[in-house]
Amino acid sequence: MELHLETVALFSLKLAYESEDSSPILRDDLVMGDYQRDVFELLVRRGDVEGIQVKVGECVGLALGAVGGAKTLLGRELHRLFADFSNALTMEQLDTPLIALMDYLKEIQ
Template sequence: MELLLETVALFCLKLAYETEDSSPILRDDSMMSDYEQELFGLLVRRADVGAIKQKVDECLGLASDALGGVGKPLGRELNKLAVVFRSAQTVEQLGAPLIAIKNYLKDIL
C-alpha cells in the first residue's frame, strides 16, 4: 500500500511540475519529502485513513489543476476517480481506487 500511495503522489507531482526541458522528478527529490513511502507506511500502520486521504488529496488537487480542473475532460475523469477514493472508510478500501488513479495518471503522463 505504501508504495502505491507514493507512486500516486509521484505521478501527480510529475504531472503538475515536470516539464520537457527540466530533469525528471524522482522519488528522492525534495518535493517528494511529504509524500515518501516511509511516511505513508506510518500512516498505513496507524490506519489513519483521514491523513492518508488528506495527503493524496493534496497531490490530486495539483494534478487536477495541471489538467485544467473539472471543466476539462481529463480533469473531470480524475475527479471521478478521486470521489471514489475519498469515499473509502478503511485502509483496505483505499486499494482499488488508488490502483485506478495510478493507472489513469500513468496513462496520461
C-alpha cells in the same frame, strides 16, 4: 499499499511540476519529501484513512490544476477517481480506487 500511495503522489507531482525542458522528478527529489513511502507507511500502520486521503488529495489537487481543472476531460475523470478514493472508510476500501487512480495518472503522464 505504501508503494502505490507514493506512486500516485509521484505521478501527480510530475504532472504539476515537470516540464519537457527540465530534469524528471524522481522519488528522492525534495518535492517528494512529504509524500515518500515512509510517510505513507506511518499513516498505513496507524490505519489513518483520513490522513492518507488528505495527503493524496494534496497531490491530486496539483495534478487537477495541471490538467486544467475538473471541467476538462482529463480532469473530470481524475476528479471522479479521487472521489471514489475519498469515499473509502477503511484501509481495505482504499485498495481498488487507489490502483485505479494510480493507473489513470500513469496513463496521462
